[in-house]
Amino acid sequence: QLRVGFYGNTCPDAENIVRDVVGEAAASSKDVAPHLLRLHFHDCFVEGCEGSILIQNGTTAEKGAFGHQGLQGFDVIENAKAQLEAVCPGVVSCADIVALAARDAIVLANGPFYQVETGRRDGLVSDKSLADNMPDVGDSIQVLKTKFQQKGLTAKDLVVLSAAHTIGTTACFFMTNRLYNFPPNGGSDPSIDPQLLPELTSTCPKNGDVNARLPMDRGSGQTFDDQILRNIRSGFAVLRSDASLYEDEATRSAVDSYFGFLAPFLGPSFEQDFAAAMIKMGRIEVKTGSQGTIRRVCSAFN
Numbered sequence: 076q077l078r079v080g081f082y083g084n085t086c087p088d089a090e091n092i093v094r095d096v097v098g099e100a101a102a103s104s105k106d107v108a109p110h111l112l113r114l115h116f117h118d119c120f121v122e123g124c125e126g127s128i129l130i131q132n133g134t135t136a137e138k139g140a141f142g143h144q145g146l147q148g149f150d151v152i153e154n155a156k157a158q159l160e161a162v163c164p165g166v167v168s169c170a171d172i173v174a175l176a177a178r179d180a181i182v183l184a185n186g187p188f189y190q191v192e193t194g195r196r197d198g199l200v201s202d203k204s205l206a207d208n209m210p211d212v213g214d215s216i217q218v219l220k221t222k223f224q225q226k227g228l229t230a231k232d233l234v235v236l237s238a239a240h241t242i243g244t245t246a247c248f249f250m251t252n253r254l255y256n257f258p259p260n261g262g263s264d265p266s267i268d269p270q271l272l273p274e275l276t277s278t279c280p281k282n283g284d285v286n287a288r289l290p291m292d293r294g295s296g297q298t299f300d301d302q303i304l305r306n307i308r309s310g311f312a313v314l315r316s317d318a319s320l321y322e323d324e325a326t327r328s329a330v331d332s333y334f335g336f337l338a339p340f341l342g343p344s345f346e347q348d349f350a351a352a353m354i355k356m357g358r359i360e361v362k363t364g365s366q367g368t369i370r371r372v373c374s375a376f377n
């Protein structure tokens with residue numbers, strides 16, 4: 076029973092506090108918005124949106140899972156939590172902070188505003204093995220669709236949510252197979268536009284630094300817009316998983332639905348669909364009522 080304004084009586088300033096903390100952090104680094112958006116996705120896909128990703132209890136913590144590599148933004152969540160505890164101790168869940176911060180990050184990147192449902196409770200488990208099923212850049216489109224379906228998300232949701240890659244960067248680590256070892260014959264993925272390929276290989280040379288980073292939305296990596304979908308249509312997707320969205324009938328038609336010649340007049344916009352899909356993602360396996368807990372610190376169990 077999530078609802079908009081869950082903290083209206085118990086912590087009326089909660090949403091403003093999160094927004095201010097996110098805003099300050101984002102003012103000092105352009106990477107903060109993408110970090111926070113990705114964090115919410117990774118939280119929701121393992122054990123639901125319940126803050127399991129935030130726990131740091133030694134070597135078995137979920138955070139250390141292979142599929143969570145590169146996640147950041149934890150300090151921003153912890154900072155917001157500390158400020159919230161000072162005003163309304165024991166009231167606002169870490170899971171809700173993550174959901175609110177993702178929305179605020181989208182807005183800061185010029186994306187759509189939407190009302191975030193709140194009332195999530197924090198989970199009581201965190202284990203690496205629980206993250207074994209995270210979607211992976213190397214997954215086939217069939218596998219990606221299945222992994223989303225298992226979370227109640229459709230092929231269209233997969234497309235719309237993947238378009239979150241309209242902001243942010245990827246480590247070359249995730250590009251190696253696509254550029255140098257693409258199945259079945261090795262070499263580079265033939266679906267990469269010939270103009271894009273040298274751009275990718277110059278930032279991510281063979282046997283180069285796997286930590287070097289590339290914008291995932293060529294030409295528009297810091298602004299929330301539909302350029303990522305245009306890029307996917309024209310062979311300019313950077314991630315292999317994004318390229319695969321144009322290689323399957325259901326996902327391709329979802330991409331194309333935003334560009335048909337009637338698209339400007341018919342149906343919802345990409346931005347509206349994105350907001351709706353984020354709200355849907357934010358409901359995955361949530362704990363509410365007397366389930367779970369409200370953590371005092373996001374990185375540790377009470």
Ligand code: HEM
Pocket residue numbers: 106108109110112113116144145146147210211212213219236237239240242243244245246247249314316
């Ligand atoms: C379809 C499955 C998905 C796959 C395989 C995937 C994969 C990736 C990879 C490999 C990166 C680069 C990570 C790094 O090097 O730090 C990335 C970044 C990112 N992902 Fe996804 N992703 C998927 C879906 C999503 C969804 C559903 C969202 C949010 C709604 C999302 C939001 C982001 C954001 C914002 C970044 C940029 C992070 C940054 O700049 O630090 N992704 N994703």
Ligand SMILES: [Ca+2]
Pocket residue numbers: 117118119120121122123124125126127128
């Ligand atoms: Ca989780």
